[in-house]
Amino acid sequence: MNPPKSPFRRIAAIAAGALIGIAGAATVATPAFAHHPEPTGSYCAAKDGTVTVTWSVISSETDIDGVITKLESTVPGDITGGLAVGATLKKQGDGPLTGTQTHTFTGAIPELKLTVGAHWERDGRNADGERSVTAVPSTDCGPTESPSPSPSSSSPTPAPTKSPEVTPSPSTSTPASPSATPSLPAEPEEPVFELEQTCDKMTFIVKNPAKGIPFSATMTTEKGVTKTLVSEPGKTSSVSFDAYAGLKVTVKYDVVEDSETIPYTQPKNCGQGGGGEEDEPTLPLTGAATGGIIAGAALLLAAGAVLFVVARRRRVRFTA
Structure with a gap:
Protein backbone atom coordinates (compact mmCIF):
# COMPACT_ATOMS: atom_id res chain seq x y z
CA MET A 1 0.00 0.00 0.00
CA ASN A 2 1.14 3.50 -0.79
CA PRO A 3 0.83 5.81 2.23
CA PRO A 4 -0.97 9.12 1.59
CA LYS A 5 1.37 11.94 0.71
CA SER A 6 1.87 14.45 3.46
CA PRO A 7 1.15 18.11 2.60
CA PHE A 8 4.51 18.93 4.19
CA ARG A 9 6.24 16.76 1.61
CA ARG A 10 4.48 18.65 -1.16
CA ILE A 11 5.54 21.97 0.34
CA ALA A 12 9.12 20.71 0.66
CA ALA A 13 9.09 19.54 -2.97
CA ILE A 14 7.78 22.90 -4.17
CA ALA A 15 10.39 24.75 -2.13
CA ALA A 16 13.18 22.53 -3.49
CA GLY A 17 11.97 23.08 -7.05
CA ALA A 18 11.92 26.84 -6.49
CA LEU A 19 15.48 26.78 -5.13
CA ILE A 20 16.68 24.77 -8.12
CA GLY A 21 14.96 27.21 -10.47
CA ILE A 22 16.57 30.19 -8.77
CA ALA A 23 19.98 28.55 -8.89
CA GLY A 24 19.53 27.75 -12.58
CA ALA A 25 18.48 31.32 -13.33
CA ALA A 26 21.51 32.65 -11.49
CA THR A 27 23.81 30.35 -13.46
CA VAL A 28 22.29 31.40 -16.78
CA ALA A 29 22.42 35.07 -15.83
CA THR A 30 26.07 34.90 -14.77
CA PRO A 31 27.60 35.30 -18.27
CA ALA A 32 26.05 38.76 -18.55
CA PHE A 33 28.74 39.99 -16.15
CA ALA A 34 31.69 39.16 -18.43
CA HIS A 35 34.46 41.73 -18.18
CA HIS A 36 34.82 43.61 -21.45
CA PRO A 37 35.22 47.10 -22.90
CA GLU A 38 32.25 48.56 -24.76
CA PRO A 39 33.48 50.65 -27.73
CA THR A 40 31.42 52.79 -30.10
CA GLY A 41 32.46 54.81 -33.14
CA SER A 42 31.06 57.35 -35.59
CA TYR A 43 32.58 59.33 -38.43
CA CYS A 44 32.06 62.39 -40.63
CA ALA A 45 33.27 62.37 -44.23
CA ALA A 46 34.09 65.50 -46.23
CA LYS A 47 33.73 65.63 -50.00
CA ASP A 48 37.50 65.64 -50.46
CA GLY A 49 37.69 62.21 -48.83
CA THR A 50 38.81 63.38 -45.40
CA VAL A 51 37.23 61.24 -42.72
CA THR A 52 37.20 62.11 -39.00
CA VAL A 53 36.39 59.19 -36.72
CA THR A 54 35.43 59.57 -33.07
CA TRP A 55 35.90 56.53 -30.84
CA SER A 56 34.44 56.12 -27.35
CA VAL A 57 35.00 53.29 -24.85
CA ILE A 58 33.25 52.55 -21.54
CA SER A 59 33.67 49.66 -19.12
CA SER A 60 31.27 46.78 -18.53
CA GLU A 61 32.13 46.88 -14.81
CA THR A 62 30.32 49.11 -12.31
CA ASP A 63 32.59 48.65 -9.30
CA ILE A 64 36.25 48.38 -10.43
CA ASP A 65 38.53 50.20 -12.85
CA GLY A 66 40.39 48.47 -15.66
CA VAL A 67 43.26 49.39 -17.96
CA ILE A 68 43.39 49.55 -21.76
CA THR A 69 45.79 46.89 -23.05
CA LYS A 70 45.12 46.90 -26.79
CA LEU A 71 44.00 49.34 -29.50
CA GLU A 72 43.96 48.27 -33.15
CA SER A 73 42.28 50.45 -35.77
CA THR A 74 41.86 50.00 -39.50
CA VAL A 75 42.10 53.78 -39.85
CA PRO A 76 45.70 54.84 -40.60
CA GLY A 77 47.31 57.15 -38.08
CA ASP A 78 47.43 57.53 -34.32
CA ILE A 79 44.44 57.95 -32.04
CA THR A 80 44.54 61.34 -30.33
CA GLY A 81 42.85 62.09 -27.02
CA GLY A 82 42.53 60.15 -23.80
CA LEU A 83 42.00 56.78 -25.48
CA ALA A 84 45.40 55.05 -25.41
CA VAL A 85 47.08 51.82 -24.34
CA GLY A 86 47.79 52.04 -20.61
CA ALA A 87 44.95 54.48 -19.95
CA THR A 88 42.68 53.73 -16.99
CA LEU A 89 39.23 52.51 -18.03
CA LYS A 90 37.05 53.91 -15.27
CA LYS A 91 34.16 51.93 -13.90
CA GLN A 92 30.84 52.48 -15.58
CA GLY A 93 29.30 55.81 -14.69
CA ASP A 94 32.64 57.66 -14.37
CA GLY A 95 32.70 58.68 -18.03
CA PRO A 96 34.11 57.16 -21.22
CA LEU A 97 37.55 57.28 -22.80
CA THR A 98 37.44 59.08 -26.16
CA GLY A 99 39.82 59.54 -29.06
CA THR A 100 39.77 60.70 -32.69
CA GLN A 101 41.44 59.73 -35.94
CA THR A 102 41.59 61.68 -39.21
CA HIS A 103 42.59 60.29 -42.59
CA THR A 104 41.99 61.21 -46.24
CA PHE A 105 40.88 58.28 -48.40
CA THR A 106 41.34 58.47 -52.16
CA GLY A 107 38.56 56.02 -53.04
CA ALA A 108 35.54 54.56 -51.30
CA ILE A 109 35.60 54.66 -47.52
CA PRO A 110 36.55 51.20 -46.22
CA GLU A 111 35.31 49.55 -43.04
CA LEU A 112 36.42 51.72 -40.12
CA LYS A 113 36.98 49.27 -37.30
CA LEU A 114 38.48 49.47 -33.80
CA THR A 115 39.44 46.52 -31.58
CA VAL A 116 39.86 47.32 -27.88
CA GLY A 117 41.33 45.09 -25.18
CA ALA A 118 41.23 45.76 -21.44
CA HIS A 119 42.38 44.10 -18.21
CA TRP A 120 40.81 43.87 -14.75
CA GLU A 121 41.86 42.24 -11.47
CA ARG A 122 39.01 40.91 -9.35
CA ASP A 123 39.16 38.68 -6.27
CA GLY A 124 42.62 37.36 -7.09
CA ARG A 125 41.75 36.59 -10.72
CA ASN A 126 42.91 38.20 -13.96
CA ALA A 127 40.08 39.09 -16.32
CA ASP A 128 40.82 40.27 -19.84
CA GLY A 129 38.19 41.49 -22.27
CA GLU A 130 38.24 42.37 -25.95
CA ARG A 131 35.57 43.84 -28.22
CA SER A 132 35.48 45.26 -31.77
CA VAL A 133 33.25 47.92 -33.27
CA THR A 134 32.69 49.36 -36.75
CA ALA A 135 32.17 53.12 -36.96
CA VAL A 136 28.90 54.33 -38.43
CA PRO A 137 28.18 57.64 -40.22
CA SER A 138 27.43 60.41 -37.76
CA THR A 139 24.15 62.32 -37.94
CA ASP A 140 25.80 65.46 -36.55
CA CYS A 141 28.48 66.33 -39.10
CA GLY A 142 26.94 69.71 -39.82
CA PRO A 143 28.88 72.20 -41.95
CA THR A 144 31.98 70.00 -42.16
CA GLU A 145 31.22 69.29 -45.82
CA SER A 146 30.79 72.90 -46.96
CA PRO A 147 34.46 73.90 -47.32
CA SER A 148 35.34 70.62 -49.05
CA PRO A 149 33.82 71.12 -52.55
CA SER A 150 36.63 73.49 -53.63
CA PRO A 151 39.27 70.77 -54.04
CA SER A 152 36.82 68.46 -55.80
CA SER A 153 36.00 70.95 -58.58
CA SER A 154 38.20 73.78 -59.79
CA SER A 155 35.51 75.22 -62.08
CA PRO A 156 33.80 78.30 -60.58
CA THR A 157 30.48 77.41 -62.20
CA PRO A 158 28.48 74.83 -60.27
CA ALA A 159 26.81 73.49 -63.45
CA PRO A 160 29.93 71.91 -65.01
CA THR A 161 30.87 70.50 -61.61
CA LYS A 162 27.60 68.61 -61.23
CA SER A 163 27.36 67.35 -64.80
CA PRO A 164 30.57 65.29 -64.68
CA GLU A 165 29.74 64.13 -61.17
CA VAL A 166 26.19 63.08 -62.01
CA THR A 167 27.29 60.98 -64.98
CA PRO A 168 30.04 58.98 -63.24
CA SER A 169 28.07 58.86 -60.02
CA PRO A 170 25.56 56.26 -61.21
CA SER A 171 28.31 54.23 -62.91
CA THR A 172 31.12 54.70 -60.36
CA SER A 173 29.45 55.09 -56.98
CA THR A 174 26.85 52.42 -57.70
CA PRO A 175 29.46 49.66 -58.21
CA ALA A 176 31.42 50.97 -55.23
CA SER A 177 28.48 50.68 -52.84
CA PRO A 178 27.33 47.26 -54.06
CA SER A 179 30.89 45.97 -53.76
CA ALA A 180 30.99 47.05 -50.12
CA THR A 181 27.31 46.61 -49.27
CA PRO A 182 26.88 42.93 -50.15
CA SER A 183 30.11 42.04 -48.37
CA LEU A 184 28.81 43.40 -45.06
CA PRO A 185 25.64 41.30 -44.83
CA ALA A 186 27.55 38.33 -46.27
CA GLU A 187 30.16 38.47 -43.51
CA PRO A 188 29.45 36.26 -40.49
CA ASN A 269 46.84 36.67 -3.88
CA CYS A 270 47.48 33.04 -4.83
CA GLY A 271 48.76 30.96 -1.92
CA GLN A 272 52.54 31.15 -1.65
CA GLY A 273 52.86 28.02 0.46
CA GLY A 274 51.74 25.60 -2.21
CA GLY A 275 48.44 27.23 -3.12
CA GLY A 276 46.37 24.70 -1.18
CA GLU A 277 44.89 27.26 1.15
CA GLU A 278 43.70 29.41 -1.72
CA ASP A 279 42.33 26.57 -3.81
CA GLU A 280 40.62 24.46 -1.12
CA PRO A 281 37.56 26.65 -0.37
CA THR A 282 34.47 25.68 -2.32
CA LEU A 283 33.48 29.19 -3.35
Whole structure:
Protein backbone atom coordinates (compact mmCIF):
# COMPACT_ATOMS: atom_id res chain seq x y z
CA MET A 1 0.00 0.00 0.00
CA ASN A 2 1.14 3.50 -0.79
CA PRO A 3 0.83 5.81 2.23
CA PRO A 4 -0.97 9.12 1.59
CA LYS A 5 1.37 11.94 0.71
CA SER A 6 1.87 14.45 3.46
CA PRO A 7 1.15 18.11 2.60
CA PHE A 8 4.51 18.93 4.19
CA ARG A 9 6.24 16.76 1.61
CA ARG A 10 4.48 18.65 -1.16
CA ILE A 11 5.54 21.97 0.34
CA ALA A 12 9.12 20.71 0.66
CA ALA A 13 9.09 19.54 -2.97
CA ILE A 14 7.78 22.90 -4.17
CA ALA A 15 10.39 24.75 -2.13
CA ALA A 16 13.18 22.53 -3.49
CA GLY A 17 11.97 23.08 -7.05
CA ALA A 18 11.92 26.84 -6.49
CA LEU A 19 15.48 26.78 -5.13
CA ILE A 20 16.68 24.77 -8.12
CA GLY A 21 14.96 27.21 -10.47
CA ILE A 22 16.57 30.19 -8.77
CA ALA A 23 19.98 28.55 -8.89
CA GLY A 24 19.53 27.75 -12.58
CA ALA A 25 18.48 31.32 -13.33
CA ALA A 26 21.51 32.65 -11.49
CA THR A 27 23.81 30.35 -13.46
CA VAL A 28 22.29 31.40 -16.78
CA ALA A 29 22.42 35.07 -15.83
CA THR A 30 26.07 34.90 -14.77
CA PRO A 31 27.60 35.30 -18.27
CA ALA A 32 26.05 38.76 -18.55
CA PHE A 33 28.74 39.99 -16.15
CA ALA A 34 31.69 39.16 -18.43
CA HIS A 35 34.46 41.73 -18.18
CA HIS A 36 34.82 43.61 -21.45
CA PRO A 37 35.22 47.10 -22.90
CA GLU A 38 32.25 48.56 -24.76
CA PRO A 39 33.48 50.65 -27.73
CA THR A 40 31.42 52.79 -30.10
CA GLY A 41 32.46 54.81 -33.14
CA SER A 42 31.06 57.35 -35.59
CA TYR A 43 32.58 59.33 -38.43
CA CYS A 44 32.06 62.39 -40.63
CA ALA A 45 33.27 62.37 -44.23
CA ALA A 46 34.09 65.50 -46.23
CA LYS A 47 33.73 65.63 -50.00
CA ASP A 48 37.50 65.64 -50.46
CA GLY A 49 37.69 62.21 -48.83
CA THR A 50 38.81 63.38 -45.40
CA VAL A 51 37.23 61.24 -42.72
CA THR A 52 37.20 62.11 -39.00
CA VAL A 53 36.39 59.19 -36.72
CA THR A 54 35.43 59.57 -33.07
CA TRP A 55 35.90 56.53 -30.84
CA SER A 56 34.44 56.12 -27.35
CA VAL A 57 35.00 53.29 -24.85
CA ILE A 58 33.25 52.55 -21.54
CA SER A 59 33.67 49.66 -19.12
CA SER A 60 31.27 46.78 -18.53
CA GLU A 61 32.13 46.88 -14.81
CA THR A 62 30.32 49.11 -12.31
CA ASP A 63 32.59 48.65 -9.30
CA ILE A 64 36.25 48.38 -10.43
CA ASP A 65 38.53 50.20 -12.85
CA GLY A 66 40.39 48.47 -15.66
CA VAL A 67 43.26 49.39 -17.96
CA ILE A 68 43.39 49.55 -21.76
CA THR A 69 45.79 46.89 -23.05
CA LYS A 70 45.12 46.90 -26.79
CA LEU A 71 44.00 49.34 -29.50
CA GLU A 72 43.96 48.27 -33.15
CA SER A 73 42.28 50.45 -35.77
CA THR A 74 41.86 50.00 -39.50
CA VAL A 75 42.10 53.78 -39.85
CA PRO A 76 45.70 54.84 -40.60
CA GLY A 77 47.31 57.15 -38.08
CA ASP A 78 47.43 57.53 -34.32
CA ILE A 79 44.44 57.95 -32.04
CA THR A 80 44.54 61.34 -30.33
CA GLY A 81 42.85 62.09 -27.02
CA GLY A 82 42.53 60.15 -23.80
CA LEU A 83 42.00 56.78 -25.48
CA ALA A 84 45.40 55.05 -25.41
CA VAL A 85 47.08 51.82 -24.34
CA GLY A 86 47.79 52.04 -20.61
CA ALA A 87 44.95 54.48 -19.95
CA THR A 88 42.68 53.73 -16.99
CA LEU A 89 39.23 52.51 -18.03
CA LYS A 90 37.05 53.91 -15.27
CA LYS A 91 34.16 51.93 -13.90
CA GLN A 92 30.84 52.48 -15.58
CA GLY A 93 29.30 55.81 -14.69
CA ASP A 94 32.64 57.66 -14.37
CA GLY A 95 32.70 58.68 -18.03
CA PRO A 96 34.11 57.16 -21.22
CA LEU A 97 37.55 57.28 -22.80
CA THR A 98 37.44 59.08 -26.16
CA GLY A 99 39.82 59.54 -29.06
CA THR A 100 39.77 60.70 -32.69
CA GLN A 101 41.44 59.73 -35.94
CA THR A 102 41.59 61.68 -39.21
CA HIS A 103 42.59 60.29 -42.59
CA THR A 104 41.99 61.21 -46.24
CA PHE A 105 40.88 58.28 -48.40
CA THR A 106 41.34 58.47 -52.16
CA GLY A 107 38.56 56.02 -53.04
CA ALA A 108 35.54 54.56 -51.30
CA ILE A 109 35.60 54.66 -47.52
CA PRO A 110 36.55 51.20 -46.22
CA GLU A 111 35.31 49.55 -43.04
CA LEU A 112 36.42 51.72 -40.12
CA LYS A 113 36.98 49.27 -37.30
CA LEU A 114 38.48 49.47 -33.80
CA THR A 115 39.44 46.52 -31.58
CA VAL A 116 39.86 47.32 -27.88
CA GLY A 117 41.33 45.09 -25.18
CA ALA A 118 41.23 45.76 -21.44
CA HIS A 119 42.38 44.10 -18.21
CA TRP A 120 40.81 43.87 -14.75
CA GLU A 121 41.86 42.24 -11.47
CA ARG A 122 39.01 40.91 -9.35
CA ASP A 123 39.16 38.68 -6.27
CA GLY A 124 42.62 37.36 -7.09
CA ARG A 125 41.75 36.59 -10.72
CA ASN A 126 42.91 38.20 -13.96
CA ALA A 127 40.08 39.09 -16.32
CA ASP A 128 40.82 40.27 -19.84
CA GLY A 129 38.19 41.49 -22.27
CA GLU A 130 38.24 42.37 -25.95
CA ARG A 131 35.57 43.84 -28.22
CA SER A 132 35.48 45.26 -31.77
CA VAL A 133 33.25 47.92 -33.27
CA THR A 134 32.69 49.36 -36.75
CA ALA A 135 32.17 53.12 -36.96
CA VAL A 136 28.90 54.33 -38.43
CA PRO A 137 28.18 57.64 -40.22
CA SER A 138 27.43 60.41 -37.76
CA THR A 139 24.15 62.32 -37.94
CA ASP A 140 25.80 65.46 -36.55
CA CYS A 141 28.48 66.33 -39.10
CA GLY A 142 26.94 69.71 -39.82
CA PRO A 143 28.88 72.20 -41.95
CA THR A 144 31.98 70.00 -42.16
CA GLU A 145 31.22 69.29 -45.82
CA SER A 146 30.79 72.90 -46.96
CA PRO A 147 34.46 73.90 -47.32
CA SER A 148 35.34 70.62 -49.05
CA PRO A 149 33.82 71.12 -52.55
CA SER A 150 36.63 73.49 -53.63
CA PRO A 151 39.27 70.77 -54.04
CA SER A 152 36.82 68.46 -55.80
CA SER A 153 36.00 70.95 -58.58
CA SER A 154 38.20 73.78 -59.79
CA SER A 155 35.51 75.22 -62.08
CA PRO A 156 33.80 78.30 -60.58
CA THR A 157 30.48 77.41 -62.20
CA PRO A 158 28.48 74.83 -60.27
CA ALA A 159 26.81 73.49 -63.45
CA PRO A 160 29.93 71.91 -65.01
CA THR A 161 30.87 70.50 -61.61
CA LYS A 162 27.60 68.61 -61.23
CA SER A 163 27.36 67.35 -64.80
CA PRO A 164 30.57 65.29 -64.68
CA GLU A 165 29.74 64.13 -61.17
CA VAL A 166 26.19 63.08 -62.01
CA THR A 167 27.29 60.98 -64.98
CA PRO A 168 30.04 58.98 -63.24
CA SER A 169 28.07 58.86 -60.02
CA PRO A 170 25.56 56.26 -61.21
CA SER A 171 28.31 54.23 -62.91
CA THR A 172 31.12 54.70 -60.36
CA SER A 173 29.45 55.09 -56.98
CA THR A 174 26.85 52.42 -57.70
CA PRO A 175 29.46 49.66 -58.21
CA ALA A 176 31.42 50.97 -55.23
CA SER A 177 28.48 50.68 -52.84
CA PRO A 178 27.33 47.26 -54.06
CA SER A 179 30.89 45.97 -53.76
CA ALA A 180 30.99 47.05 -50.12
CA THR A 181 27.31 46.61 -49.27
CA PRO A 182 26.88 42.93 -50.15
CA SER A 183 30.11 42.04 -48.37
CA LEU A 184 28.81 43.40 -45.06
CA PRO A 185 25.64 41.30 -44.83
CA ALA A 186 27.55 38.33 -46.27
CA GLU A 187 30.16 38.47 -43.51
CA PRO A 188 29.45 36.26 -40.49
CA GLU A 189 29.40 37.73 -37.01
CA GLU A 190 32.67 37.62 -35.11
CA PRO A 191 33.20 35.24 -32.21
CA VAL A 192 34.18 36.51 -28.76
CA PHE A 193 37.47 35.12 -27.43
CA GLU A 194 37.85 34.97 -23.66
CA LEU A 195 40.46 33.81 -21.17
CA GLU A 196 40.17 33.05 -17.47
CA GLN A 197 43.31 32.54 -15.37
CA THR A 198 42.87 31.37 -11.78
CA CYS A 199 45.41 30.02 -9.33
CA ASP A 200 44.94 26.48 -10.65
CA LYS A 201 43.38 26.74 -14.11
CA MET A 202 43.93 28.45 -17.47
CA THR A 203 40.66 28.37 -19.42
CA PHE A 204 40.15 29.37 -23.05
CA ILE A 205 36.57 30.29 -24.01
CA VAL A 206 34.99 31.06 -27.38
CA LYS A 207 31.47 32.42 -27.75
CA ASN A 208 30.36 31.83 -31.32
CA PRO A 209 27.31 33.92 -32.34
CA ALA A 210 24.34 32.34 -34.06
CA LYS A 211 25.43 33.92 -37.35
CA GLY A 212 29.07 32.89 -36.96
CA ILE A 213 30.96 30.18 -38.79
CA PRO A 214 32.24 26.85 -37.41
CA PHE A 215 35.97 26.54 -36.76
CA SER A 216 38.36 24.75 -34.45
CA ALA A 217 41.56 25.56 -32.57
CA THR A 218 44.30 23.12 -31.58
CA MET A 219 45.96 24.08 -28.28
CA THR A 220 49.32 22.61 -27.28
CA THR A 221 51.33 23.26 -24.11
CA GLU A 222 55.11 23.53 -24.00
CA LYS A 223 55.06 20.00 -22.54
CA GLY A 224 53.24 18.60 -25.56
CA VAL A 225 49.76 18.27 -24.02
CA THR A 226 47.26 18.91 -26.83
CA LYS A 227 43.56 19.71 -26.66
CA THR A 228 41.11 20.76 -29.37
CA LEU A 229 38.45 23.44 -29.03
CA VAL A 230 35.57 23.05 -31.52
CA SER A 231 33.41 26.15 -31.98
CA GLU A 232 29.93 25.91 -33.49
CA PRO A 233 27.58 28.83 -34.31
CA GLY A 234 25.32 29.72 -31.41
CA LYS A 235 27.39 27.82 -28.84
CA THR A 236 30.01 28.58 -26.19
CA SER A 237 33.03 26.25 -26.07
CA SER A 238 35.93 26.08 -23.63
CA VAL A 239 39.18 24.20 -22.96
CA SER A 240 41.07 24.21 -19.63
CA PHE A 241 44.64 23.41 -18.64
CA ASP A 242 46.03 22.85 -15.14
CA ALA A 243 48.01 25.98 -14.30
CA TYR A 244 51.66 25.96 -13.24
CA ALA A 245 54.67 28.25 -13.47
CA GLY A 246 56.02 28.37 -17.00
CA LEU A 247 52.81 27.13 -18.67
CA LYS A 248 52.55 28.30 -22.28
CA VAL A 249 49.78 27.34 -24.69
CA THR A 250 50.18 27.62 -28.45
CA VAL A 251 46.87 28.15 -30.29
CA LYS A 252 46.51 27.15 -33.94
CA TYR A 253 43.28 27.88 -35.85
CA ASP A 254 42.10 25.82 -38.77
CA VAL A 255 41.10 29.02 -40.60
CA VAL A 256 44.57 30.60 -40.69
CA GLU A 257 48.13 29.40 -41.06
CA ASP A 258 49.71 31.37 -38.20
CA SER A 259 49.61 30.43 -34.51
CA GLU A 260 49.77 32.36 -31.24
CA THR A 261 51.51 31.40 -27.98
CA ILE A 262 49.89 32.63 -24.74
CA PRO A 263 51.81 32.38 -21.44
CA TYR A 264 50.02 31.72 -18.16
CA THR A 265 49.93 34.69 -15.78
CA GLN A 266 49.30 33.79 -12.16
CA PRO A 267 46.76 36.10 -10.48
CA LYS A 268 47.69 38.01 -7.35
CA ASN A 269 46.84 36.67 -3.88
CA CYS A 270 47.48 33.04 -4.83
CA GLY A 271 48.76 30.96 -1.92
CA GLN A 272 52.54 31.15 -1.65
CA GLY A 273 52.86 28.02 0.46
CA GLY A 274 51.74 25.60 -2.21
CA GLY A 275 48.44 27.23 -3.12
CA GLY A 276 46.37 24.70 -1.18
CA GLU A 277 44.89 27.26 1.15
CA GLU A 278 43.70 29.41 -1.72
CA ASP A 279 42.33 26.57 -3.81
CA GLU A 280 40.62 24.46 -1.12
CA PRO A 281 37.56 26.65 -0.37
CA THR A 282 34.47 25.68 -2.32
CA LEU A 283 33.48 29.19 -3.35
CA PRO A 284 36.65 30.07 -5.31
CA LEU A 285 36.55 26.73 -7.14
CA THR A 286 32.84 27.07 -7.89
CA GLY A 287 33.38 30.62 -9.07
CA ALA A 288 36.13 29.50 -11.40
CA ALA A 289 33.92 26.78 -12.84
CA THR A 290 30.77 28.82 -13.35
CA GLY A 291 32.81 31.86 -14.25
CA GLY A 292 34.30 30.16 -17.30
CA ILE A 293 31.79 32.03 -19.42
CA ILE A 294 32.27 35.21 -17.38
CA ALA A 295 35.96 35.86 -17.68
CA GLY A 296 36.28 38.49 -20.40
CA ALA A 297 37.99 38.35 -23.76
CA ALA A 298 41.66 37.78 -23.38
CA LEU A 299 45.16 38.65 -24.39
CA LEU A 300 44.54 35.05 -25.13
CA LEU A 301 43.82 35.22 -28.73
CA ALA A 302 44.54 38.87 -29.28
CA ALA A 303 46.54 38.06 -32.38
CA GLY A 304 44.36 35.04 -32.99
CA ALA A 305 41.21 37.15 -33.12
CA VAL A 306 42.83 39.47 -35.63
CA LEU A 307 43.95 36.52 -37.73
CA PHE A 308 40.43 35.13 -37.62
CA VAL A 309 39.00 38.43 -38.90
CA VAL A 310 41.60 38.53 -41.67
CA ALA A 311 40.72 35.00 -42.68
CA ARG A 312 37.04 35.87 -42.63
CA ARG A 313 37.57 38.84 -44.91
CA ARG A 314 39.63 36.76 -47.30
CA ARG A 315 36.87 34.21 -47.47
CA VAL A 316 34.35 36.92 -48.33
CA ARG A 317 36.59 38.28 -51.08
CA PHE A 318 37.20 34.85 -52.54
CA THR A 319 33.48 34.08 -52.51
CA ALA A 320 32.67 37.37 -54.15
